[in-house]
Amino acid sequence: MTLLALADVTKSFGGVTAVGGLSFTVRPRHVVGLMGPNGAGKTTIINLISGLLHPDAGTIRLGGQPVTRARPHEIAGGGLARTYQNVRLISGMTALEQVIVGSYLRRGTSLLASILHLPAARAAARATRADAMDLLARVGMADRADTLAETLSYGEQRRIEIARALASQPKLLLLDEPTAGMNAAESAEIGRLVHALRDDGLTVLMVEHNMRLVADFCEHVVVMNFGRKIAEGPPAACIADPAVQEAYFGKQRDAQRHRA
């Protein structure tokens, strides 16, 4: 039983292979980490799964359905939601409205009902609002509901983005470096949230290159380098893998030497 399955997925940009022959699966109600140094192709994978990019070869299945060529909104309709590495909230909207955008798939009324301002449409709008408020409460942002989201702190924006992703009631949540730019306490809070979501039945695939966080958060890890999988398994085993150590620390040592 798998929720997401990638088989031999390949994607190149102008001759440079970003992802090469990658295969892995994600089982339901698990938190899976996608690790790798910068430039390993992690975000490309996220974009491929969410349909913003299409693979040159290979297949992607979501809940058993092939979604290799599907468009992003169709994949979202299939139960996938995501966040972004650099938070992407919508300019000019309040925190609450950001979350309401996420609940588009559950809008529940027709356009005509909305234009005519029918009771059914008003009721649906009220229900959407209430749900969105609950989600904001869940990420601890209820008191900021009517604040223009772009005026909030980076950490707060991240939490709103997660609430937005949850608003579509997805089966699979893709988190692209959800703790980037956060301090240890804030990161731990995100970890607790992720675990709580898993306990409610959600499956999470998160990109993270902080090995400690991966070890703390995830039950299963896929490690990539230069677009290829170099290790897969439980976090501890993966981190101990010499190939992973080489990919991470070899690189870091090189980088340090460059800086010096």
Added chain:
Amino acid sequence: MLRRTLAALAAAALLATPAFALDAGAYKVGFVTDNTGPLAFAGMSFSRGAELAAAQISAGGYMGIGTKLELVEKEGAGDAARSIQSYNQLIADRSVLATSCCILSPIAGALKPIALNNKVPLVIYGATAPGLPSLPYVYSVTGLPGPAEVAMSKHIAAQAKPQTVAYFVLSDNEAFQARFKASQAAMEAAGAKTVGVVNVLSADTDFTAPATQAIALKPDLMMVYTTQSPAAGIVAAVRARGWTGMMSANDAISPAAVFKKIGPPLAGVPFPVNFSPDASETPKAKGFIEAYTAKHGSAPDLYSAQGYTAIWLIAQGLKSLPGKPTREALATALSKITVLEHDVYGGLPITGGQAETRYTLFLNWTADGKITAWKP
């Protein structure tokens, strides 16, 4: 004998003094101008003519000593929506007794119902669509197109005897389509075959290709039925391509600005016109030309004559009224006018609200920029 002469003189004096007269004061006439926008080249002439008329009427005491005619101008910019708004603002001023407007027929058509609904006299100075006048409120002082072109066509056919004719026609302008058709019928009746019709559009500026097209038809005569800018451009382009055959045009090329622009290539191209500062010779025309030249520093053209005439018509209506006239009374007075007293055309009969100008002048430019009577 002496008694009879004295009696006749007394009678003449009585007739000359109106039995009733307007109260002294200023009578307002609303005037929608087109001093900006695409028609401004003509619009400015119309309003200058009207301004001169108002000044002369006021200064000369035409409607009675101390009785003035005040022109209230609002911009229409050649745009229907803006003209309608300006027009509504003019007639909302209850002291405005009469109005005058419009170069374009569609705009005149749009203002006409407003004039009728508000019972305000409207004298149209430029637009020439048939059926615009509507008694007793709507008048036109500009003759309908057609007769002049027919007269000129007959004149040319008789004088120059062309066998074949090519026409340039502004295909997106109703008035010039009508002029062309009238002329074509007259030419064909006189035995001149149509060898081709070259259509151009109002917005066109490049006439090299149409000129080439017409020259290739090898006609004896080319007749141009377009507005000012295309007409000037066509004549220039045809001559620039070395064609020396006969061409005719219409009154649009009569203003001095056209010769200043095109120069000698215009020479010898006949056009029919009802007013020309160089050829109109009645005393009133001469007076108008002198006064206009003194006021504005340049000679009037056919457009200024039309604006001038529109205001004189209104003044003539006002003059026949006593005391403080109303719009309705003025409308009734205007509807009784069949001949304009003060005209620069040498006779301007008005039937059913529509003036007929007698086009008697067949003119052309000379190579040194004078206007003279045309001879083949």
Added chain:
Amino acid sequence: MELFFAQLLNGCALGALYGLFGIGFGLVFATMGILNAAQGAYASWAAIVAMYAIDLLGLPFPVAVLVGILAGGMVAVLVDQIGFEPLRRFGPGLHQAAMLGALITSIAFWIMLESAAGFATGQQSLAFPPGSYPAAVFHAGPMMLPAMQAITLAGLVVVGGGMHWINTRTRFGAAMRAVGWDPVAAGLGGVNARVIVIATAFLSGGISGFAGILSGISTANVSASLGQGLMLKGFAAVVVGGYDDIRGTAIAGLALGVLEVFCAQYLSSSWRDGFAYALLLGFLMLRPRGLFGSAGFTRA
């Protein structure tokens, strides 16, 4: 056959004007992402200034043309610095808000410049004084080529070739393209974005102004509305040719001119513009990158 070639030549000369104007127009669109409604006014003003330079100052023809081109370029820089510069804080060139804002300020300048041009010409359609420009006609058998048509065609070749060379072979051209992609990044890369933008605006106004001057002479029409006709067809040439492709714009301009003349000669003059704009639409749908652009493109 003789008529065919005569009209072909007329079409090319007319199209050369569209192409020239389009090169100026496309420069702003490609570099700054601005759909500039005021571009036509640059052409009108260049023609007006050049005409008065001859009429009032008595300058010789080539000098007057140069003065007119300078005027076109300076008006363009003025519009750019007053109307577009404040909007660049929105971000990279092709951002929608910036594009929209620039469209509106360019409309504002269009209204003002055209109205002011109306005052400058006394609301009349004027012309270069007869005899002030080359009026010779070259004959080759039955064919004839008026000097102004020859100058216009040569102008397109020289300006088009020159701009293509600048664009593809010089550092300045590379800098223009860099600014077009992303002024911030270009700034980081050592290109003084503001200088490049001003220079581009000047070139654009000068080239469109040159087209305006040539058009004003060969049509004997110098008026406030001179630029409008050039604007619509020049815009079509830019789109058909590919907005960042100078060769494409030049060829598309020529093709539009020829199409226009042949439609009027052999088909119907009232549908003439319809053909030109339908061609424009067709290109937008089928080859949105223009004549030489790659056919495929992706949605960002």
Added chain:
Amino acid sequence: MMDIVEDLWAAYASTLGFAMVNAFFALATYATLSAGILSFGAVTFGAAGGFLGAQMVLHSTVPLPLIFLAAGLAGAVVSLLVAMIFLRLESHWMALASLALVLITRVVVLNTPDLTGGVNGLSIPQPLPLEWLAGLLVVTVGAFYALDRSWYGIAARAVREDTSVATCMGIDPRRIQLIAMGISGFVGGLGGVMMALMLQFVSPDTFFIHVAFTMIAGVVLGGSHHWFGPVLGAAVFTALPTVMQAFIPEMQDIGNGAALLLIMIFLPRGLLDPRAMRLRRARK
């Protein structure tokens, strides 16, 4: 006193009327703009509504409300056809294509005299009661208000600000933009018939490029992020020439342009900007 009010009304009722008609066009443009499409197409939709409405007034006894409905539907049909072809294009090309469409519209109108009256246009001896115009505008604005608050309004804003994020939220941008074009077509068609009745005539010039530029300018001036912005912008843009005429009659066009320029430079997001209001609230 009553006289003064009546005179003012008589003088400016038509200005008010044109402001309301322009508001329809501005709303039609706002409909697409608020879903991230810069389109001049409302002119074409207006032509469809205007000429159909004119023909119905002239050649049928259909009551006015049904004529409005027919004109709106005509605009919507045209807009949906256009949308199906044009929405494949990315935003800048879409804007250019819609401009080309406006140019073609004029050629088609000129050359189908049986339908449009050709160059002469059509005269419509049927005045438009201002209360009809005002009533319909209120209803239309109400619908825009309701839409703005609905899922559609929020989704459209998401598509406009960040299409890629919106589509990952399950929003099909093409569907939203198709709806936007449909609304634009309907409201544009209504604007067309209102304009025709207000002018009491329609001609090829009634629906041409100046209308396109006027309405885009109106929307951006009023505020392209707020449902009331277009109405405000259209009002300002219609009243401006009248006001300028009162102060600087010779230079009124230059004054108009300068006013537009100043507003754009100092209030680039328009007179009504919800984001700025929220920012101000956040600062308090």
